[in-house]
Amino acid sequence: MTEKKDVKEEKKVVSIFDAYGTNPEKEKDGVWCDLLELPGARARVARFSNPNAQKMMKRLQEPYKRRLRTGKDLPDDVQEEILNKVMAHTILLELENVNAPDEKGVIRPVPNTPENFLVLLKDPRLKDFRDEIADYARTQDLYKQDDDEEAVENLKN
Numbered sequence: 001m002t003e004k005k006d007v008k009e010e011k012k013v014v015s016i017f018d019a020y021g022t023n024p025e026k027e028k029d030g031v032w033c034d035l036l037e038l039p040g041a042r043a044r045v046a047r048f049s050n051p052n053a054q055k056m057m058k059r060l061q062e063p064y065k066r067r068l069r070t071g072k073d074l075p076d077d078v079q080e081e082i083l084n085k086v087m088a089h090t091i092l093l094e095l096e097n098v099n100a101p102d103e104k105g106v107i108r109p110v111p112n113t114p115e116n117f118l119v120l121l122k123d124p125r126l127k128d129f130r131d132e133i134a135d136y137a138r139t140q141d142l143y144k145q146d147d148d149e150e151a152v153e154n155l156k157n
Contacts, residue, residue, distance in 0.1 A: 047142075088118035
């Protein structure tokens with residue numbers, strides 16, 4: 001027969017910065033993420049809530065301000081166009097080891113420009129690529145603060 005021991009469970013003290021703290025520079029400048037279906041390929045992805053994305057979203061929604069203010073949704077095609085533009089210019093910042101056929105069908109590295117990113121993000125055959133980038137941009141843990149010292153410093157300011 002085994003003896004029961006009275007063991008008190010220790011509670012770990014968790015800082016709010018551990019739970020929610022993110023690094024604004026990482027959110028804006030992006031973090032490198034492996035592309036799951038392309039071994040060796042990576043994308044530098046900024047967070048959806050970064051200031052550049054929010055500013056561009058607001059600017060692109062400006063023509064629809066009245067409609068949005070009255071609680072009406074934008075048509076799906078307009079929402080998708082706005083989201084693709086925001087992602088191409090402020091979320092997907094860089095690709096590494098990603099190739100695609102050029103206009104002659106020759107496989108070449110994708111040049112790192114928002115215009116090229118927009119072509120990829122809009123292509124219905126690449127919706128899973130677009131979704132993967134969007135998932136990374138929404139994943140809080142990717143943009144966490146590096147350490148508690150930074151949290152303490154932020155608290156002092």
